[in-house]
Amino acid sequence: MQILLLGSGGREHALAWKLAQSPACTRLFIAPGNPGTALCGTNVPVVANDNAAVAAFCRENKIGMVVVGPEEPLVNGLYDYFQSHNDLKETLFIGPSQEGARLEGSKAFAKAFMQRHNIPTAAYREFTEDNYREGVEYLQQHALPVVLKADGLAAGKGVLICHTHVEAIAEFELMIQESKFGEASKRVVVEEFLNGVELSMFVLTDGHDYVILPEAKDYKRIGEGDTGLNTGGMGAVSPVPFATPGFLQKVEERIVKPTIAGLAQEQIPYTGFVFVGLISVEGEPYVIEYNCRMGDPETEVVMPRLKNDLVELLSAAANGKLSTVKVDADPRAAATVVAVSQGYPGPYEKGHEILGIGESYGKQSIVFHAGTREEDGKILTHGGRVFCVTSFGEDIAEAVNTSLDVLEYVRFGEMYYRTDIGYEFRPAYNTPQDDD
Structure with a gap:
């Protein structure tokens, strides 16, 4: 099967890396992609938000499956565009309808949806x-x-x-x-305002059935100890230690099931990922937000831990056969640390050469490109979040430390990253409380 993946960030590199491993993927195209996705398939100069251009590329290249990475094409109705053309209807499409994408595209719509289906939220x-x-x-x-x-x-x-x-x-x-x-x-x-600890859940659904992928926790603040401005994400860990089987059961029964049932009840076409942003308040889960796609940088720890063939999973979703699928996750911990340009999320420079990014890092680590470009054989910085290093470990501390080791060798001028990702799950970062 020939597959088209839309997007150009770290999430898309992780998805491309996973899709390319499937024997069912005969050729992978990424639009527009980045230098990292080029290692997994063929980057093509197609604008992801241009419905007609995406459709034309699919026709010309006999694309069997479209996987949408970012939210904008979905909010802009790419699924509906494909459904409105008879020659594109049979293309397996991973991403919800425009109505389904309103779960992310409109906070008011999402809150009203949760209220209608008695889903716990603020x-x-x-x-x-x-x-x-x-x-x-x-x-x-x-x-x-x-x-x-x-x-x-x-x-x-x-x-x-x-x-x-x-x-x-x-x-x-x-x-x-x-x-x-x-x-x-x-x-x-x-x-x-809800006071608690956040985590991210990822559900793959065909609009009726669903499977739950490995959970993750991301770190949005620019500074150590979760201080400073919000960013697109400075790192992530998976699994999340406080997400016990009992807590995850509450999430499934109170949030996942009524969410998918609500989509079906309201006849909202939805084949693809539902990102559920959660907060645990004294052990009780509440929904902060929905997204209609995978998260970034969470994808960079979820995909490495997913042992299933991703193309088989997505095909099952597109063909309404998710009830026959069981998700298998790597028992090891995974952690990703994001390297950003100095000044991000404010103004920052572009064009710094990244040294060591094409080298081998061992079986424990993967480097995913985000804001990079290639020029004259060199990989240069081209965004605020430039790349991330994902590593496995027996626990989160080992996984984070391995990623930090790699970041000693993969570098560029004016680079910054947080060294405390997963700090609450790493004993060295837990300050003992003095006895009264």
Whole structure:
């Protein structure tokens, strides 16, 4: 089968790496890809958000399966475009319909969906320009801290945690009145703040049945100890030690099952991944958000731990046969540490040569490209998050330490990375409490 994977980041390199291992994959194309995905297949200059261009490439190259990495093509209706053309309907398509992608594309839609299906989540209200004054009054009385979310896609930057009423009202005004996040913040969801520990769950569904992939925990803050600005993700670990079988059973019964049943009940076409962003509050799971695709950098630890043939799994989903599939995960821990350009998530330089990125790192480690480009045979930095190192270990501490060892050799000018990924699961980072 010839497969087209859409996207160009670290998530797509991890997916390409896994897809290329399948005997069922006769040829893999990645649009547009990066220098890392080029090691797994053929990069092609097709814009992932151009529905007509993607369709034309599939026709010309007899593509049997399309795997969508990022959310934008799904929110923009790529699945629906394929379904509206008879010659593309039979293409196995991994990604939900435009309606299904609203789980990520609209925070308000997702919250209302959870409310309809009794899925545990934080209490919320939504506001627009039409009821702006009501929103200000609501915020003045709201318990602190309070969470403000831009309704639409905002490149991971549309969520604010406000610790004073003055800050909350000022940000609310900027979002709605000044379009701080563009069209995405024309509608704002105001949420109760939940205090707990976050983790990510990944479900593959055909819209009726599902399988659950290995869970992961990512680290979004730029600074050590989870301080500083939010980023696209500075690292991830899998499995998550506090996610006990009992906790995961609660997640499946209270969240996964009603989510998939809700999609079926509302007749929303959905074949692909559901990323469930969770928070554990005193051992009870709540949904923070849905995404309609795999996460980044979580994919870079989930795919290495997945022992199944990915093409077989995706084919089962596309053909409605997931009920016959069982997921098998590597029992070892996996950890990824992201190397970023100095200054990220603010302004940063591009064009630094990356040394050592093409070398062998042993069987325990893999380097996944994210923001890189190739020029004159050299690999150069081309983004904020440049690459990540994923390693296996008997436990999280060993996996992280192995990735940190590799980062001593794979380097570029002005490189930064966190050394404390997985700190709460690494004894050396747990500070003993003095007895009273």
